[in-house]
Amino acid sequence: MARQLMRGNHALxxxxxxxxxxxxxxxxxxxxxxxxxxxxxxxxxxxGTFVQAESExxxxxxxxxxxxxxxxxxxxxxxxxxxLKQEGISYLAGLELPAVIVNMTRGGPGLGNIAxxxxxxxxxxxxxxxxxxxxxxxxxxxxxxxxxxxxxAFDLADKYRNPVMILGDGMIGQMMEPVEFPxxxxxxxxxxxxxxxxGAAGRPQRTILSLLLDPKVLENHNYKLVRKYDAVTxxxxxxxxxxxxxxxxxxxxxxxxxxxxxxAIKRVREMGLKVGLFRPKSLWPxxxxxxxxxxxxxxxxLVFEMNSGxxxxxxxxxxxxxxxxxxxxxxxxxxxxxxxxxxQISHYYYGAHLNEDGPSRARLxxxxx
Amino acid sequence: MxxxxxxxxxxxxxxxxxxxxxxxxxxxxxxxxTYLPSYGAEVRGGTANCTVVVSDDEIxxxxxxxxxIAVVMNNxxxxxxxxxxxxxxxMLVNSTLVGSVVNRQDLNVVKVPATDLAHELGEDRSANVxxxxxxxxxxxxxxxxxxxxxxxxxxxxxxxxxxxLNRHAxxxxxDSARQALEAARSAASK
Numbered sequence: 001m002a003r004q005l006m007r008g009n010h011a012l013x014x015x016x017x018x019x020x021x022x023x024x025x026x027x028x029x030x031x032x033x034x035x036x037x038x039x040x041x042x043x044x045x046x047x048g049t050f051v052q053a054e055s056e057x058x059x060x061x062x063x064x065x066x067x068x069x070x071x072x073x074x075x076x077x078x079x080x081x082x083x084l085k086q087e088g089i090s091y092l093a094g095l096e097l098p099a100v101i102v103n104m105t106r107g108g109p110g111l112g113n114i115a116x117x118x119x120x121x122x123x124x125x126x127x128x129x130x131x132x133x134x135x136x137x138x139x140x141x142x143x144x145x146x147x148x149x150x151x152x153a154f155d156l157a158d159k160y161r162n163p164v165m166i167l168g169d170g171m172i173g174q175m176m177e178p179v180e181f182p183x184x185x186x187x188x189x190x191x192x193x194x195x196x197x198x199g200a201a202g203r204p205q206r207t208i209l210s211l212l213l214d215p216k217v218l219e220n221h222n223y224k225l226v227r228k229y230d231a232v233t234x235x236x237x238x239x240x241x242x243x244x245x246x247x248x249x250x251x252x253x254x255x256x257x258x259x260x261x262x263x264a265i266k267r268v269r270e271m272g273l274k275v276g277l278f279r280p281k282s283l284w285p286x287x288x289x290x291x292x293x294x295x296x297x298x299x300x301x302l303v304f305e306m307n308s309g310x311x312x313x314x315x316x317x318x319x320x321x322x323x324x325x326x327x328x329x330x331x332x333x334x335x336x337x338x339x340x341x342x343x344q345i346s347h348y349y350y351g352a353h354l355n356e357d358g359p360s361r362a363r364l365x366x367x368x369x
Numbered sequence: 370m371x372x373x374x375x376x377x378x379x380x381x382x383x384x385x386x387x388x389x390x391x392x393x394x395x396x397x398x399x400x401x402x403t404y405l406p407s408y409g410a411e412v413r414g415g416t417a418n419c420t421v422v423v424s425d426d427e428i429x430x431x432x433x434x435x436x437x438i439a440v441v442m443n444n445x446x447x448x449x450x451x452x453x454x455x456x457x458x459x460m461l462v463n464s465t466l467v468g469s470v471v472n473r474q475d476l477n478v479v480k481v482p483a484t485d486l487a488h489e490l491g492e493d494r495s496a497n498v499x500x501x502x503x504x505x506x507x508x509x510x511x512x513x514x515x516x517x518x519x520x521x522x523x524x525x526x527x528x529x530x531x532x533x534l535n536r537h538a539x540x541x542x543x544d545s546a547r548q549a550l551e552a553a554r555s556a557a558s559k
Contacts, residue, residue, distance in 0.1 A: 005393050005404070031408055114409045175431050176389070176404035178396045263429020337434045 003178040008143045008168065009034035011179045012102060013042055015150035016074050020185040021100070022048035023073040025062035027055055027081060030114045031170035032104035035076040056081045060088030060101075067097040068208055070196035072154050076102035078170070079120050080111055082128070089163055090129030093225070094210035098157035100150070101135070102166045104173035107333030115333025116170035116256060121310035124167045125284040132222055134229050136164040136236065137283040139254040143177035149281070151182065158191065160232055167283060169306070171256050171335060233285040240279040241294075243269065247276030248354040250294060251345065252315050253304045254280050256335070261304050263338030268345050273355070275345055283311070288318040295319035302348055304341060305329045324352070370425055372510050373433035377418035377450060378442025378463070383497030386525070387440065388419035390501050394511050394519040395423040403431035416445055423510060438508055440500060442483070444469055459508055461546075463500060479507045479553075481545045487538065495538040498525060502542025507550060513543050 006014070013035055016024075024039040036052060043050040049066075053059035059075050066073040077085060082103045092099050105120045107113040124137045136156050140146040146168060153164040197206060212218040242262060244250055253261040258279040265275050278294060278301075280287050295301065301323050303312040308331040316325050328344045330336045349355065374391060378384040385406050392404035406419040420433045439450040440461040447467050454460055456475040465484035481503040487496035498520075505513040517536050526532035 003396060005389070005396050005402070170408070171405065171431065174406060174408045176392060176406075178402065259428075260430050262427070266429070335430075335432055337432065338429045339434070 003180050005176050006143060006179045007034055007174065007176045008146050009104065009173040010038045011143045011147050012076070012150050012166070012168075012173075013038035014181055015147040016100065016154070017042050017046055017048070018181055018184050019151040019154040020072045020187050020190060021074050021154060022046065022187075023063075023066040023071045024048070024075065025051045025053050025059040025066070025073070026075050026077065027053050027059050029078045029081045031106060031116070031173050032076050032078050032102065034173070035102065035104075039074075056084035057088070060085040060092075063099050063101075064088060064091055064095070064097060067092065067099050068095070068197045070193050070198060072098075072100075072158070072190075074100040074102065076104065078104045078106045078114075079108050079117070082120065082123070086123075086129035088129075089135065090127070090131050090133065091210055092163040093127070093129075093133035093135065094131060094221075095208050096161040096225075097163070097208070098154075098161050099163045100153045100157055100166065101163055102168065105167065105169040107331075113333045114170060116172075116335055117307065117331070117333045118169060118255060118257060118305050119307040119310070119331060120167065121283065121305070121307060124165050125286070125314070133225060134162075134232075134284055136160070136162060136232060136285070137167050138164065138238075139167045139281060139283050140172060141255050141259045141279065143172070143175065143179050145281075146172055147179050147181060151185075156232075156236060158193070160228055161195075162228065162232070167255065169256050170333075229285075236282060237285045237287050237289070238281040239287040239290055240277075240281055242277040242279070244276035244278065244294065244298070246274050247298055248274045249300045249302060249345065249349055249352070250276045250278050250298045251302050251304055251341075252278045252280075252291070252311070254283060254311060257304050257306050260336060260338050261341055264341035264345055267338060267342040268349070271346070273346060273349050275349065280311070286314045286318065288314070291315065291318040292320065292322070295323035299323045300326070300348070300352055300354060302326045302328060302345065304344075306333075306335065307331050371428070372423045372438065372508075373436045374421050374423070374438040374440065374504075374508075374510075375418055375433060375436045375450060375453075376421070376440045376442075377416065377446035379413075380415045380417040381413040382417075382442045383494065384417045384442060385419050386523070387497045387501055387504075388421045390498075390516065390519065390523060390525075391421045391423070391504070391511070393522060394515050395421075397519050397522075398511055398515050400424065401426065401428050403428050405431040418446070438504075438510075440504060441467060442496070442500065443467065447471065461500065461503055461507060463496065477507075479503065479546055479549050481542060481549060483542065483545075486541050486545060490534065490538055490541060492534055492538070495535060498535045498538040499542035499545070502539035502544075503546035504542075505539070506543040506546035513539060
């Protein structure tokens, strides 16, 4: 199929439909309004169900219902709306129900603004709601990757019976880029679900509960979840590297900030600076092991985020003191330019004497960063 | 090569459509492209703008802090972008609605009375297409033929009659830009 010029929010919708999503429940909020706009028309064409609910709370509970009945279901929102959905997301995790939740992040806290931001990293990767759980979190950096990761999100959700979050931002949602879609998924080809609640006629009754009053029972349930999360971490950790082979400094960034960092790296490479990029594509599970391995060779990491420092904590945990971890961020919905990041990179690079050969490559600078 | 262009004007002038036309045409010519609209509380009569990046390489940022090309359809847009365009860049001005003068010697300013020309064509709404013809002529980023071809894929080319009108509007804009460039050249050589 030919490439189409599509807005991220529309590409997300089309990718979801092609992945077999037939149920969408949501409530409007900028900058993701084009998702419900697209789904309202597209789901009609494929015999699906679209409901603009009366609130975020209603929509996430509709997601729980559709998922219990076995459908591939999605909801989308932006930061304040995602906060409202957290109770339902905790229930999805506790009930072990597959669902895809999209957060086109905007500036916060509170109502904030409608500009692109990455300030929901903590909320997304730590669970967000109450209880001991994880969502699988995927971070696209382009419209094509948004399409690819959306399709992957539905497969992962079903495979692990777990909510999966797409963590984009206002820019990924609003920007248009060429996108190529795969063929429609044949719904009949999807693996059968033997746990759904679709009527017990002719079979023994089933229940799906998250209320487990006996602490021993709930503890076992929690350990079961932990085993599942361990399996996800082993099999689904996803990341990308760029020019890391000879790098003396590696930028760690995800989503929009990763592509800005890549532009900055191209600039400083022209000036002879040996700088690479490490880009987590799955934010949870975080690529802890590959980053730890990288930090044995590269002693200087610069974490760049569109927030005031969130993923940097995971980077520090991963390298466990093996490398200097420096942070640069712009919170509040500001999107820095590649020039600005290039300036930050060269400032750090020369400050740490990384341009000099020999042992200085691993020299520690300026105390704790 | 990477070319960053901004399009700005009143909401309702088809400013976002201009950016879309460039992005679509560039994609059909095998280029990498990003299109980023202003979004949020945009209304008819308010200001609207979009940024389009066309490149042979992978595009890092869809944002342009100092664009190579600015297309301004009204006065407020001129005031906003006159100082942002990079030295040596191109500024396309809808001279029907823009009264202010660009006080920069390091820009290539091309004046096209797009709103008047569209009115003469009998379709006021085609001012944006007229301007895209001028864009093709003045910038050379993509050929006029490429724009004309891609037009058929947009809402501007859904009906044969509308497509014909818009293709004509592209030509009118290109001719106007050519005259403006020739006039500037002969003035410079005198």
